[in-house]
Amino acid sequence: MGGTLLDISGVSVAFGGIKALSDVSLGVAPNKVTAVIGPNGAGKTTLFNVVSGFYPANEGAVTFDGVDLLAMPANRRSATGIARTFQNIALFPGMTVAENIKLGAHHLLRTGLLAAAIYLGPARGEERDITRRIDETILPLLDLGEYRDRSVSGLPYGVQKRIELARALVSRPRLLMLDEPFAGMNTNEKARMSQYIARIVAESDLTALLIDHDMDSIMTMSDHIVVLNFGRVIAAGTPEQVQTDPAVIEAYLGEE
Ligand SMILES: Nc1ncnc2c1ncn2[C@@H]1O[C@H](COP(=O)(O)OP(=O)(O)OP(=O)(O)O)[C@@H](O)[C@H]1O
Numbered sequence: 001m002g003g004t005l006l007d008i009s010g011v012s013v014a015f016g017g018i019k020a021l022s023d024v025s026l027g028v029a030p031n032k033v034t035a036v037i038g039p040n041g042a043g044k045t046t047l048f049n050v051v052s053g054f055y056p057a058n059e060g061a062v063t064f065d066g067v068d069l070l071a072m073p074a075n076r077r078s079a080t081g082i083a084r085t086f087q088n089i090a091l092f093p094g095m096t097v098a099e100n101i102k103l104g105a106h107h108l109l110r111t112g113l114l115a116a117a118i119y120l121g122p123a124r125g126e127e128r129d130i131t132r133r134i135d136e137t138i139l140p141l142l143d144l145g146e147y148r149d150r151s152v153s154g155l156p157y158g159v160q161k162r163i164e165l166a167r168a169l170v171s172r173p174r175l176l177m178l179d180e181p182f183a184g185m186n187t188n189e190k191a192r193m194s195q196y197i198a199r200i201v202a203e204s205d206l207t208a209l210l211i212d213h214d215m216d217s218i219m220t221m222s223d224h225i226v227v228l229n230f231g232r233v234i235a236a237g238t239p240e241q242v243q244t245d246p247a248v249i250e251a252y253l254g255e256e
Contacts, residue, residue, distance in 0.1 A: 011060030038228035
């Protein structure tokens, strides 16, 4: 393992003639925040989609805690301990905050979400455990207790993004993949989101891998940054290292 929870090695992905990723390798260290950045079209989302199983890789290997992920169908990967949030809010507006968060537990419920939703037999005990975890651990961790029984619609954007974080945490992931967690946020919301991500990594024995365009937030909160450009890794290191890397400066200047 060598201190790497997620290991991406030599991954290439092509869409027709477009090489979205070319021989990409990176390691995600446990209990740290790793960020993947890069100009538009650099391949960040494609990389997330390969790890999640939405896109196949043409070449390369991805292992999570030593387990070969590429050999595993997408719907089984979350059971290995990987959770993901998406760029656009995907909450059910008519449901309460607690109900939305509970949906993150669907693969934990052996009896199935439908059975749990209508409180059938054995599902009930499992469902009760999950509700307790939400009430005792997750809502306090993300300061969402006051919203517990409120409908999601009408809640501030920053709160809705926190509900998504909460939903991803219900399954007790070891790796949390965050797709543009700061997108559409104002300065205050970004600062709060950074604090919550740092808090959950520190308090939930969690590793975070995120992609975003917000340089200030990324530079402030990441332990390790990998920079992609045209599908290739052009730099990797601490925020200080990548910020002053000539190849990175060049890639971003070329974007303007
Ligand atoms: N499903 C797809 N079919 C065809 N081409 C795709 C597909 N997904 C991504 N691409 C192409 O792969 C390249 C990398 O795209 P990707 O979305 O991974 O970049 P990104 O770094 O996430 O960009 P952004 O920051 O704009 O979201 C782009 O040229 C894109 O057009």
